[in-house]
Amino acid sequence: MKTESKKTPPIRRRKFIRDFSAAGAGFMIVPRYVLGGNGYLAPSDKLNVAGIGVGGRGRGVLNGVFNNGTTNIVALCDVDDVTAAKTFEKFEKAPRYRDFRVMLEKQKDIDAVTIATPDHTHAVAAMAAMQMGKHVYVEKPLTHNVYEARMLTEVARKNKLVTQxxxxxxxxxxxxxxxxxxxxxxxxxVTTVHCWTNRPIWPQGIATPKGGSKIPDTLDWDLWLGPAKFRDYHPDYLPFKWRGWWDFGTGALGDMACHIVDVAFRALKLGYPTSVEASVTAVYESDFVLADYNDSFPPSTKIHFNFPARDGLPAVKLAWYDGGLRPERPDELGHDEPMGDGGGGVIFEGTKGKLMCDTYGANPRLLPLSKMKEFTPPKPMFRRIEEGHQQSWVNACKGGEQTASNFDIAGPLTEMILMGNLAVRSYNHKVLKDGKKPTDWAPWTYPGRKRLDWDGEAMKITNFDLANEFVKREYRDGWSLGV
Incomplete structure (x- = not known):
């Protein structure tokens, strides 16, 4: 079933950046009744919520949304009966679906939708829900590619929907x-930021499985593939390993940067980078022969983002590290003092000192740590969200204050992060010959590092056109973003 919609008029790009910059440090405190729009409920009413992708992380999101009865869970959609079993059991009265398009078309009592599918299905599910006037909560990263993030942001604004x-x-x-x-x-x-993660914790830099396996009776493989191109089922793709494959996931960067980079993006009002470049780990299949494992993300990456001066703030260089790579240990940090936490961290380098925090922006501390003994934090400048991330979305849908990661903020953040994956993919391109796209490696060559110049408003790489094919994707027949 295909959802049709008139093309959404694009937001003027300069206005988009200007509006985001105003909200980038914090979030606007705008009551839902001011925003109006479809799906508005009185604060005393319960919200009717449907879940798309309700196993694993999806179960955690729904539990946070439900929170002992603050919402009605009115429908559940998942293509895998095994991973969704616990959720089906907990909300046993909710009708079950495998195809979210059927659910949205058939069930008219849905006010809002949570989406926690693999990355490649986020955008088509969210767009279908928003075009029907549903508020949406979408797991990170918001989308699988840059173009999808821009489109979701524009439609959420146009339809005045509550998003998170x-x-x-x-x-x-x-x-x-x-x-x-x-x-x-x-x-x-602050002119330099270092962000790192312990991911991936799934296989990457591996060969595409050859041959298919028997599809479990409990799985609808065709619906799981969704908008991605068809391939035979293999257990190397799911239920968790999909993150390491380009067609389905967004790698360690997409998985964790929305957590780790977010605090720098807000604090420094970063917006779009002007350029990005990457280094990746090479994988060899025999002596001197690089493996052609381009269906899978590399085992580790280091990505450099460059941001221009903006709103009176200086230019910023932000470096991302994954797969066991880390920034140089600060001289101010003692040899027995942990750098970040077990999952990663952030280090800000300023003209007057350094600040370090943990994976989710938590536990900020000045370096050296001895400075924290007499440190008095500044007075709070922004509203605190005591009800938690999922419940703040529920409250906003029911007329409360705006969410902390609504799409006006999450959309540009996702665009910036996924732009880094363009540099990772471009790293594996050889020098062109006769204007033709390279298809394989030449003997005795090592992939060359490329710096990509980025026009954020136009969503276009200006100095290496081949990489622009990854700004958006082609959808399989029967699937559409609907814009």
Whole structure:
């Protein structure tokens, strides 16, 4: 079933950046009754919520939304009966579906939708719901590619819907403490940021499985593929390993940067980068022969983002590290003092000092840590969200204040992050010969590092056109973004 819609008129790009910059440090406190729009409920009413992708992380999101009866869970949709079994059992009275398009068309009592499918299905599910006037909560990363993030942001604005991306640190106390320390000028002007993660914790840099396997009776493989091109089922793709495959996931960067980079994006009002470049781990299948494993993400990456001066703030260089790579340990950090936490961290380098925080923007501390003994945090500048990330979305849908990671913020953040994946994919391109696209590696060559110049308003790489094919994707027949 295909959802049709008139083409959404694009937002003027300069206005988009200007509006985002105003909201980038914090979030606008705008009551839902001011926004109006479809799906508005009185604050005393319960919200009718449907879940799309309700196993694994989806179960956690629905539990947070339900929160002992603050909502009605009126429908559940999942293509895998095994992973969704616990959710089906908990909400046993809710009708079950496998195809979210059928659910949205058939069930008319849905006010809002949570989406926690694999990355490649986020956008088509969210867009279908929003075009029917449903508020949406979408797990991170918001989308699978840059173009999808822009389109979701524009439609959410046009339809005045309540939205939230599932990077829960955005509603955490630590994030806002970090933002306030940075914006109070305690470490001076920040010009360099280092962000790192312990991901991937799934296989990457591996060969595409050859041959198919028997599809489990409990799985609808065709619906699981959704908009991605068809391939035979293999257990190497799911239920969790999909993150390491380009067609389905967004790698370690897409998985964790929406958590880790978010605090820097807010605190420094970063917006679009002007350029990005990457280094990736090479995988060899025999002596001197690079493996052609381009269906899978590389085992590790280091990505450099460059941001221009903006709103009186200096230019910023932000570096991302994954797959076991980390930034150089600060001289101010003792040899027995942990750098970040077990999952990663962020280090801000300013003209007056350095600040370090943990994976979700939590636990900000000045370096050296001895400075924290007499440190008095700045007075709070932004509203705190005591009800938690999922419940703040529920409250906003029912007339409460705006969410911390609504699409006006989460959309540009996702665009910036996924732009880094363009650099990763471009790293594996050889020098062109006779204007033709390379198809394989030449013997004795090592992939060359390319710096991509980015026009954020136009969503276009200006100096390496081949990489622009990854700004958006082609959808399989029967699937559409609907714009």
């Amino acid at each position: 991306m599932g990077n829960q640190g955005a509603s955490g106390e630590g994030t806002w403490q970090t933002v306030e320390i940075i914006q109070s000028g305690i470490i001076g002007e």
